[in-house]
Amino acid sequence: MILLTGATGTVGRLVAERLSPTEPVRLLTRNPVRAAPPAGRQVEVVGGDFGDFGSLVRVLTGVRSALLVTADPLTHAHDEHFVRAARTAGVRHVVKLSALAVTDPGATDLITRWQRGNEDLLRSSGMAWTLLRPRAFMSNTLGWARSIREEGVVRALDGTSANAVVDPRDIADVAALALTDPERHGGRAYPLTGPAPIAAAEQTAVLAEVLQRPLSFCELTESQVRERLGARYPGRVVDALMESAARQRSGAKSRVDPTVRELLGRQSGDYRAWATDHAGLFAT
Template identity: 65%
Template sequence: MILLTGATGTVGGLVARRLRGTTALRLLTRRPDRAADLSGPRVEVCGGDFDDLGSLRSALTGVTSALLVSANPLTHTHDEHFLTAARACGVRQVVKLSALAVTDPDATDLITAWQRRNEQLLTASGLPWTLLRPRAFMSNTLGWAHSVRAEGVVRAAGGSAVNATVDPRDIADVAALTLLEPDAHAGRTYALTGPEAISAADQTRILGELLERPVRFEELTVAEALSRLRVRYPAPIAEALAESAARGRAGAKTQVDPTVAKLLGRPAGSYREWARDHLGAFRDGT
């Protein structure tokens, strides 16, 4: 039995779809009703919460491998609770979704420090582990969809800064592989990037080419970008995201890693491929 946390999120949902029908799956979510489209043969959806140790123990009973996706940098208990329950239930492998920023000694923001601590909790837990460290998701550009549809504009700071962004589908494929072959990936750490480092301005250009209409990039000041983040996120998270963006503008996120291609036996997906497959989100009237 494989347990997936974050099954209604970006990576967890993709992993669920890849593993559905191939093995017994249990999907842990706070909102089981939101996982209805993930149902299928040998798929069990269970309600639970990282704050509720009892629900975690129930969800992890009988589980051999688990995907751990936690998402709240303002608490330090979620990974602790999950690993405590996993040990108690005899889980034999935990695959942890982390972030590539943890390898950057200059990355000291709240979110990266939280991810580092979570990695340390796992590697010190006594449980067999695999760490997945992706660069920024290509799907983050879905945040531009409204302004592209309504105005033909992308607004962001640091339009010329390049980032080796990764297709979440590649992350999911790697996660599925490691969950299905736990012994082969125990104690391994995987850096996951796309095939090239690309700027927001170039991503905007690609969207315009695929949409066959003008889409322009509009540079925001750092202050303007931070103001927008503060509208969407609690202040500490907004500040952390702004620090991360500053590192990106300084060139800290440019390195391309071959791990995706080596593990999957095919090239990592490009931004153009991702955008083509999600173009409907950016089209007028969608």
């Protein structure tokens, strides 16, 4: 049995689609009633919460490999509870979704420190582990969908600073490999990027071509971005995101890594292919 956390999120949902036709899969969610599991041979949706150690032990019992996706950089408790529960339940292998920033000595923001701490926790757990370290997801640009549909405008910071963004489908493919073959992938950390760095203004141009409509790019100021982020996140997280943006501006996120190609035997997906496949989400 393989357990997936974040099963309704970007990566977890895709991993579930890949594994469910052939593997017994258990999907962990806080609200099982709202989860729509993929069709598969053996798919089980279970309720549990990272804050409830007992519920984690229960859902991890009988599991051999698990995908761990956590999202709150203001606490290590979620990873601590999960790792301790997995060890208690006899889980042999945990695949952790981390971030490539952990390998950058210049990345000292709150979110990166949180991810480093979570990686250390897993490495010292006594279980086999695999670390997935992606750059930013191509799907993050879905945050532009409303302004594209309604105004034909993309608004973002640092329109010319590039990031080697990765297709979440590639992350899911690597995660599925790791979960089903822990002997090969245990003890490995995988940097995951797209095939080329791309900036927000370039992504806007690609979307305009794919959607066959004119789009304009509007450069936001740092104060405007802080105000927008502040409506969604606590101040400490906003500070971390702004620090991360500054590192991107310096070129720290533009390096392309060959790991996706080496693991999957094909080139990693580029932004144009991702945008083409998801054009309907941006269309009017």
